[in-house]
């Protein structure tokens with residue numbers, strides 16, 4: 001047995017490697033001292049045999065297979081084609097060799113009988129995120145079909161006894177559920193051709209005794225398969241194995257002679273608590289995932305036409321909206337759905353990406369020119385991967401959509417999905433989008449995707465990536481948002497190619513107080529579109545004060561998705577003041593470290609970002625407080641010894657300000673140590689439901 005360690009600054013993995021046998025991960029945790037005896041680590045974790053096991057108890061290790069009695073899901077599943085058959089193969093991959101580099105270990109497995117090679121690469125990235133990826137090759141002559149290959153296989157360290165998964169639906173993304181790792185394990189797969197609202201491509205393992213967490217993600221914009229298996233039969237020792245990989249709904253992959261397949265990248269991050277985990281993932285996103293983030297300017301405040309005008313578009317109406325937007329301090333005007341072909345409702349014209357002469361008799365140029373005059377840049381909604389049966393594109397190419405020959409073509413939102421595996425489809429879409437960008441000064445695409453993919457399509461995600469990559473290579477300055485009826489396609493795979501995501505169609509600030517903290521567990525605030533919606537909210541029907549809606553929207557990439565003409569003067573003034581606050585604080589919010597604030601009242605949500613000598617917190621109360629004075633809000637992430645000036649940036653929530661004991665003191669600022677702020681906290685007036693406060697901190701020179 002050999003032992004290999006893979007070290008980050010604060011983390012170590014130890015692999016136990018048996019040439020001709022198995023590979024296992026016997027340690028994953030805080031960085032081990034130099035010179036630690038790795039054989040002793042393995043010995044301390046080893047267990048003897050117990051009754052009623054196979055004579056050689058199965059070790060699922062890093063490539064679990066059914067051989068030897070392991071009862072969980074195998075990491076690899078293959079079928080072999082015979083003359084008239086296609087039968088599942090029994091696999092027996094053994095560790096053949098390994099390579100060690102300073103921040104990478106590559107394991108080579110071989111099944112000599114099937115003449116197949118699997119490679120598994122483990123790598124520590126700059127932000128201490130560990131990535132894993134598997135590849136399979138068929139150098140031999142067997143005709144094989146690959147049914148499954150996991151990107152991540154992790155024997156779960158036994159201290160992680162619980163986990164949090166995320167489920168959701170349209171307008172209700174990322175609903176957290178926590179439970180213990182039970183004998184029946186856990187499985188979540190998506191089949192809609194994208195990760196979906198349920199976010200099964202994210203998971204957090206938890207050690208409830210210490211608060212330590214291990215976050216995991218599959219960086220892939222197609223289907224996924226996430227599972228935890230507890231072996232109840234083979235070893236029956238309570239060991240659990242966690243696996244993540246692409247979903248296989250779109251069918252097996254052909255592995256003919258010299259065929260190969262590479263899984264998407266999966267990743268894990270280890271941290272002392274949920275805030276530290278968020279910071280680790282944010283650092284990884286900022287340094288490794290987001291396209292050339294260092295060149296990004298400040299995230300501009302958007303106004304999106306959808307909730308303001310819907311399909312009721314006209315040049316004059318849009319210009320009026322743009323003028324109202326500019327008066328609020330908006331920096332980017334985004335024209336949403338309805339500008340192209342015959343698209344006067346959602347049942348028509350997807351695929352006809354030509355400016356509608358009915359809506360814009362003089363084309364888009366006058367609108368864009370006015371938007372520019374007003375000092376804003378211009379963004380446009382597109383949904384390139386879709387086609388309406390009622391469209392010129394469909395009439396010309398009825399075979400370009402995903403379909404089964406001779407069967408019905410069921411629609412969703414009146415639309416079908418194009419087959420992006422076909423080069424001619426990608427070429428057509430590239431030409432349309434390229435022409436729009438060449439002919440108009442468009443700074444931003446809101447790239448939507450509103451239909452699940454059925455029948456499933458094997459190369460759809462690769463085709464989507466290829467189209468985006470081609471477009472970005474040709475137009476390197478275009479900013480793109482990934483929207484999929486809200487947060488239906490959010491993952492690091494798409495984020496390698498876009499600049500922000502649309503977390504939810506639900507702009508209701510109370511819902512956003514759940515949705516944004518959930519997404520921000522993995523995604524930094526600068527990529528999370530955060531809009532002030534109308535009141536009443538069109539999805540929930542809730543009426544919320546502008547002050548509350550605007551404060552909540554500051555924590556993200558702020559925008560407005562409502563018609564300023566339908567707001568009162570007071571509301572417009574309040575909104576403009578919050579837009580100004582966002583502009584003043586976005587440098588902190590979009591560069592800093594996010595901390596989740598905890599409070600004894602579950603109806604109080606708090607988030608805080610610290611950056612250099614500044615920090616901003618959002619504290620929001622959703623329900624009526626059971627006591628008149630809510631417990632003080634304890635801040636986080638401050639230097640204990642440093643002294644901070646604390647103010648409550650105005651405007652203040654209208655009703656709550658009457659309960660502020662010393663308004664003048666709050667205006668001038670209280671000076672308190674980091675220790676006092678993190679231990680005792682601040683008594684904020686949080687009595688009424690739907691009250692939010694922003695808290696600004698500035699570290700004073702020593």
Ligand code: GLA
Pocket residue numbers: 306336337346381448450483484485486505
């Ligand atoms: C989807 C998006 C919305 C909006 C509409 C337009 O539902 O999620 O934000 O763009 O499409 O049709």
